[in-house]
Amino acid sequence: MTEKDFLPAPYQHFSDGGKVTWKAPSNIALVKYWGKLADQIPANPSISFTLDACATTTTVSYQKKESNTDGLSFDLLFEGKPKEDFKPKIETFFNRIVGYVPFLKEYDFTIETSNSFPHSSGIASSASGMAALSLCLMDIEKQLTPNMDDQFFKKKASFLARLGSGSACRSIEGDLIQWGEHSKIPNSSNFYGIKYPFEVNPVFKNYHDTILLVHKGQKQVSSTVGHDLMHGHPYAENRFQQAHENLHKLKSILAEGDLENFIKIVESEALTLHTMMMTSMPYFILMKPDTLEIINKIWEYRKESKVPICFTLDAGANVHVLYPESVKEKAIQFIQNELVVHCEKGHYICDRIGIGAKKIMDKK
Template identity: 55%
Template sequence: MNKVSWQSPSNIALVKYWGKKSGQIPANASISFTLDSCHTRTTVEWEQIEADGAPFHFEIFVDGEEAPDFRPKIETFFQRTAELLPFLPSVRMRIDTSNSFPHSSGIASSASGLSALSLCMGDIALQMGAVDEEGFERFCSILSRLGSGSASRSVYGGLVVWGQHKDIPGSNDSFAIPYPHHVEHVFSTYRDTVLLVEVGQKSVSSTKGHGLMNGHAFAEARFKQAEENMSEMIQHLQTGDLHHFGELVEAEALTLHAMMMTSRPGYMLFRPNTIEILEKVRTFRTEEKVPVHFTLDAGANVHLLYPASAEQKVHTFVEQELKQYCKDGRYIHDSVGGGPKRLTE
């Protein structure tokens, strides 16, 4: 058996993507911090076989246990990527995957999980001659996008853009790119503490949430706003203006959840403890003059973003004030990371 193995991180969007067109094309551009400690490790053991008419042959294991519940998602991924991975019918695979954080809890587990799998599949494609080394990362970003839109951004480290935008040269709806403009150094060591308010399956999946943007009363206004916010974000990243950077990040998070609440049917992923945390963060920032801001993905958990210089104060604040609102007192200290790592030689 041949073996490929990759570790790929999650990411946290600063300007959010919510709503998509057919073919996993985003309705607006987005930008994210790639994380470090929140990652997925995936190993694919594979061998060539005689094609027997079946489109693919695989087993999926999560944390060492066979996981039939994950099979439909992987099958959908392979169906979408079949043209890019023409060798699929003639390989048999065992996929082993594990997360360093909870699945389906508002940390982007699909982003790290599907980018890790895409990197493994890209590695196999490399060995089979279906892609060359030069185009490897872009190829894997395209694969990742077809699995889960935000996964396209996890193929790179640091700040990453996905979706075409007039102010970002090279940006594209089909794949992500490393952010091309000047970024003040403070952002390269930014921290992200993830407060685990809720652990487990979300009541409404992101796939369903994106679908509810079709025909949403505020959809077009939101897409226009996101484009404008991308342009504004470029300025804050260039100047190192932490106040306006954080203000914009918080507005994006609240807008994301406002879109969910005003869908038809509407739904709410905030929990009472989520709101308690947001209020506490705002009070702490005002009283202590610490540049810590919140954001959220499509879930109840809260991400605290802050510069490295504020780390000690924020860690103390989390332990003394916010831990009580976390499920079993759980939280994860993370930071901006360098991107995926190939684990096999």
Template identity: 60%
Template sequence: MNTDQFLVKSALKYIDKATFKWQTPSNIALVKYWGKSNPQIPKNASISFTLNNCHTNTSIDFQRKSNAELVSASKTVAFDLFFEGKQKEEFKPKIAEFFKRVQDYCPYIYEYKMTIYSENSFPHSSGIASSASGLSAIARCLMSLENEISTNLSAEFINKKASFLARLGSGSASRSIEGPLVVWGNHPEIKGSSDLFGIKFPYQVDSIFENYQDVILLVDKGEKQVSSTIGHNLMINHPFAENRFLQANENLAKMSTILQEGNVKEFINLVESEALTLHAMMLTSNPYFILMKPNTLEIINRIWEYRQEKNSNICFTLDAGANVHVLFPENEKQSVKKFIDSELAVYCDNNQYICDQVGFGAKQF
């Protein structure tokens, strides 16, 4: 794997201060990855819908250190972090670890004091991938600074390196730079795919999957009992791990064909199977754990009943949490919305849900 391509090779022309603001989305994996090796390399390839409304807004103020500060703390990354208007010291260790991982590729971070302001359009730690949107936003701000102080960076390279950097903070963050469909992980049938960064799905997608809808039912807005990092690590000695990795890569090949041919019925079967397989890995790890809640299962059963009764193309998927992503084509938007209001919202925390759809990646603002 060629990581040297992401090293800074040109002379840098430092500026005294700058501010960059990015809005980056969360994403929802259709074919899941669960299990990784260092440094943030997936055990299998995955593909996700980029979301539109579930996003993180992040701005970073860069203030160049004085000569005295550079001498006294030449290899220290200096930053403050404000999340939704409040300083969040408890979030800093994860961001500090991210900066440590990217330091060889972004040596300019030692030159600046950074003040990071971040806020989500959705509840933090609610089963929506906040680490994906949050860390991809920071990566995008870093690349804006690099583009300002470097020369001859193409838009393609900036996106690729932003995904590469984001991955070092959170694997799924590599899939939040672009959209509407992103593949992360080397796969023999996906041209240009890589373990190092996400790429836009490189083939023509059938029109049925354009503007695909995702309503996120907030079953549980509390902190997860088990972090995704711990969950991934439990795959190391998991008795079904190797077969799961093979299955996921086979499923990605199938998904590629489904997306190109527009076979919605096969899409439904594969997406739901992937979601349940992800949670099956949690149920069969040691220690084992359950992130689904009783209301998660109630919603799934109601979706199955509705699909059969109405001959609908509605389906569900799950991330590593209790919340349910309800996926369906745009032409069912009105009918599914009525179904959610009348039968599913009651299973949500305070009847709350988020209406979303596929989006197109990071935006500067």
């Protein structure tokens, strides 16, 4: 599908208003996306586990405008309070997508959003937040276009979410989502995420992700700036090729339940992501001393115990500790005994692979 496929036909009718609520999870990339082209097109393909507990719930209330104004009209509440500093990002997002959801100009909107994790926890909420908002908008469009099928609904929601935050396109469905064109992955697209189309061994179906909150709050460099620094990066082309190759290698690894090689790719991808940050110009380091302490302890524990526990990182200092259901008790014991001491105020979040976003029905 191309961008033109997401342009709507004239709406059949406009309702006077209503309210919709969706809950969308965050995700953690195994093969990382770093670097983008215009219109949120990824410079390389990626694949992620959809999470479960770390999620954003968004309610969009909408009312037909009383006057025929052509602009966008919305209020934003974050956890029950006005959040003016969030509004510019939403306005930019709406301006990007208004051609694909032109009903945005027909209504006054109130957006109420909250996270299941503290906003200052250092977990990026843009993926779950933009996914939840996009699903709400698609829910409204489906009411204006009742014959829309479920497959198109999800694809367009992913397409819209990407225009808000690239990785948000991987937060619509679960449990393993691939995004970005890849010559050996059928139906892969730069415009939206797809459910991973190949066989996946059951060992990867109940994976856990314990997120160690090493550093909370604002990062010194935003992801947007970091992505832009890949333009002209001396190692960019090799990195993009590496991502393609690692995705291809994962096909047999995921099918066979090959934990040893899964760990090698996932940890290498995490360290490569941060290597690209450290070798850009300007360069920067988002890992903290405690990040490195955790990594070294994981390596030592895995070598001694043979427990298939590994780490990955996002564009920050926090550590995602990944392990299969079969070693859950041992992994949690190790985390509590050895790793929590490196977390800010001892805070960590236990999460696991989820099935994707879901609509929250009004209880009234």
